[in-house]
Each structure stands twice: as structure tokens, then as C-alpha cells.
Amino acid sequence: MSRLLIYATLVMLQTPIVGTVERVIDGDTIRVRMGDRVETVRYIGVDTPESVHPTRGIEPFGLAASALNRTLVEGRQVRLELDVESCDRYGRLLAYVYTDSLFVNAELLRRGYAQLMTVPPNVRHVEAFIRLQREARRSGEGLWAIEAGIQVASFPFQGADSEKASSGDDTIDGDDIIVFITRTGAKYHLAGCHHLKHSRIPIPLSEARNRYEACRICKPPGK
Numbered sequence: 001m002s003r004l005l006i007y008a009t010l011v012m013l014q015t016p017i018v019g020t021v022e023r024v025i026d027g028d029t030i031r032v033r034m035g036d037r038v039e040t041v042r043y044i045g046v047d048t049p050e051s052v053h054p055t056r057g058i059e060p061f062g063l064a065a066s067a068l069n070r071t072l073v074e075g076r077q078v079r080l081e082l083d084v085e086s087c088d089r090y091g092r093l094l095a096y097v098y099t100d101s102l103f104v105n106a107e108l109l110r111r112g113y114a115q116l117m118t119v120p121p122n123v124r125h126v127e128a129f130i131r132l133q134r135e136a137r138r139s140g141e142g143l144w145a146i147e148a149g150i151q152v153a154s155f156p157f158q159g160a161d162s163e164k165a166s167s168g169d170d171t172i173d174g175d176d177i178i179v180f181i182t183r184t185g186a187k188y189h190l191a192g193c194h195h196l197k198h199s200r201i202p203i204p205l206s207e208a209r210n211r212y213e214a215c216r217i218c219k220p221p222g223k
Contacts, residue, residue, distance in 0.1 A: 007086035007093065017080040021073045027065030027113060030073060042092040043105045044083055045129050047117035049143065061143040065113040072104050073097065083122035094122060109133050112142025118203045120183045130202060178202045179220050186212055193218035
């Protein structure tokens with residue numbers, strides 16, 4: 001059985017994978033030994049500043065994010081939970097990573113050493129991740145410390161099915177609203193757009209602008 005078929009089967013069965021972290025590459029990527037095989041594992045839903053990128057070099061807080069990740073997982077047994085897609089285009093395994101009861105992806109967001117990165121269809125925890133980023137940014141945690149002196153308006157995000165979400169006025173902070181994408185589309189939309197009939201995934205506007213085009217029908221804020 002091929003490697004990809006094995007992981008596709010585990011996704012269907014919702015079976016977690018247990019392994020031991022042999023190496024921490026950076027803040028959101030690790031090498032995990034699972035029996036006689038070692039996999040490069042990329043954390044789902046988060047993006048930490050670069051510390052080993054060949055062209056971008058070391059970004060602010062990149063070394064700190066790597067150090068925190070090392071503290072959380074290096075040499076430890078981890079549980080890997082997969083989402084809809086098990087591997088990225090580089091062949092890395094995509095996973096939610098746990099050590100005992102600690103959800104590592106979420107912890108990096110909570111402590112401000114990662115930013116939300118939404119890549120459908122792997123969006124199982126996106127609403128929780130949005131809340132964690134909002135709280136870290138509002139508190140000036142980690143990489144958000146540079147904004148600590150800015151007064152930020154708060155809004156208790158209630159999820160895509162709430163009354164507030166359906167109004168299109170969702171906000172993470174004073175200048176970043178929530179828009180929506182679909183599992184298969186290349187555009188982002190306001191909450192009431194008819195293109196969201198079958199799937200609606202919340203995403204911060206700042207991230208949507210970088211990754212998707214604005215819908216020409218509902219006309220959300222553009223670039």
C-alpha cells in the first residue's frame with residue numbers, strides 16, 4: 001500500500017498517528033519517527049515567522065517561535081490528527097499535533113508565536129484558531145507585542161452559524177473583519193453571498209486578501 005493511500009485511509013477512519021519528535025525544523029514544522037519511517041510534519045492552520053528560509057532569512061520572532069516549539073515537542077511522543085487532506089504539495093504530512101493534553105497548534109497561536117493560516121479543506125479548528133489569534137493580538141502576546149500600544153476593539157466571535165456571523169459584521173479586532181471562503185472556490189465573500197450556500201469557512205480579511213480574490217457579486221473589501 002502506498003504512503004498516500006495509507007494516510008487517506010487513516011483520514012477516512014479518523015485514526016490518529018503516534019510518533020516521537022526527532023527534530024524541530026522551525027516553529028511549525030517537525031520531523032517525527034513512526035516506527036521505521038520518519039515524516040516531515042507541517043502543522044495545520046498556523047504559520048510561524050521564518051527561521052530557516054533560504055531566501056527570506058530569519059524573520060522577527062522566528063527564532064523565538066522555533067525555540068517555543070522545541071520546548072513543547074522535541075524528543076516527546078506526539079499524537080498526530082489528520083484533516084481532509086493529509087499531505088501538502090511538498091509531500092509533508094499535515095497534522096494537528098498533541099502532546100498529552102496540549103494542542104500544540106493552538107498553543108502557538110495562544111502565545112502569539114504563530115498567525116492563522118487557513119488552507120481549505122483542512123479547516124476543522126478554524127473558528128477556535130480565529131478566537132485564539134484575536135485574543136493573542138488583543139493582549140499583545142509574542143509577535144503581536146509591536147501592536148501592544150494600539151487600542152483594539154474586541155468582538156466575541158461566535159462562529160459561522162451565529163446571528164452576528166450571518167450579518168457580515170464579524171470582526172477580529174479594530175481593523176480586520178471576518179469574510180468567508182468555500183472549500184473549493186478561489187474567492188472570498190461577505191456572509192450573505194449566495195456562493196456560500198454549500199460551505200462557509202470564516203477567514204480574516206487580511207489573510208483572504210493575500211490568498212484569494214474578492215467576489216464580484218457581494219463585493220467584499222478588496223486589496
